[in-house]
Amino acid sequence: MTxxxxxxxxxxxxxxxxxxxxxxxxxxxxxxxxxxxxxxxxRFTELERRVEGISRRMLTLTLRNLxxxxxxxxxxxxxxxxxxxxTATPMARELHESLVALTRWAERxxxxxxxxxxxxxxxxxxxxxxxxxxx
Numbered sequence: 405m406t407x408x409x410x411x412x413x414x415x416x417x418x419x420x421x422x423x424x425x426x427x428x429x430x431x432x433x434x435x436x437x438x439x440x441x442x443x444x445x446x447r448f449t450e451l452e453r454r455v456e457g458i459s460r461r462m463l464t465l466t467l468r469n470l471x472x473x474x475x476x477x478x479x480x481x482x483x484x485x486x487x488x489x490x491t492a493t494p495m496a497r498e499l500h501e502s503l504v505a506l507t508r509w510a511e512r513x514x515x516x517x518x519x520x521x522x523x524x525x526x527x528x529x530x531x532x533x534x535x536x537x538x539x
Contacts (some may be wrong), residue, residue, distance in 0.1 A: 424495050428473055433466045435503050438492060441476055442500040445489040470496075 428434055436455040440446050446454075452463055467490060470476040475496040481487040492500070 406485065425473065428469060429475070429499060429503070431466065433462060433472060435507060436498060437463075437466060437470060437490075438475065438496050439503050439507065441490050441492040442497050445479070445491045447489055451490065475499075 429438065433455060436458075437451060440451055446480045448467075451467075452458065452460065455463065458466075467476060467478070471478050471490075475493055476490045477483070477493055479489050479491065481489070
């Protein structure tokens with residue numbers, strides 16, 4: 405499997421890394437996870453309860469990616485059953501204020517965005533289809 409970095413030319417690697425980082429922290433599930441983990445160590449099951457709508461599989465994948473990118477630290481406590489906690493790194497905690505501000509902005513403008521979508525859909529006879537990727 406070819407990674408994103410492998411597809412970038414040597415002159416594009418920096419831009420690719422920035423784009424990948426923004427994709428990761430701005431991802432559908434990452435924001436909620438990072439906000440929750442910034443308050444202190446949090447267990448998998450607590451994250452599952454706090455991040456509304458996330459499946460166990462998606463939570464696991466997102467946690468692994470955030471850990472890989474240095475945004476979370478995973479600690480396994482040797483208990484029966486094992487207790488696993490996730491903690492935001494200093495790099496992730498630096499993002500906390502921005503992520504909270506973005507979330508609050510979305511909450512404040514939720515009604516306006518819904519109204520704009522409904523008006524657009526009426527004017528264009530239905531919702532916009534998601535773009536399909538062609539190769």
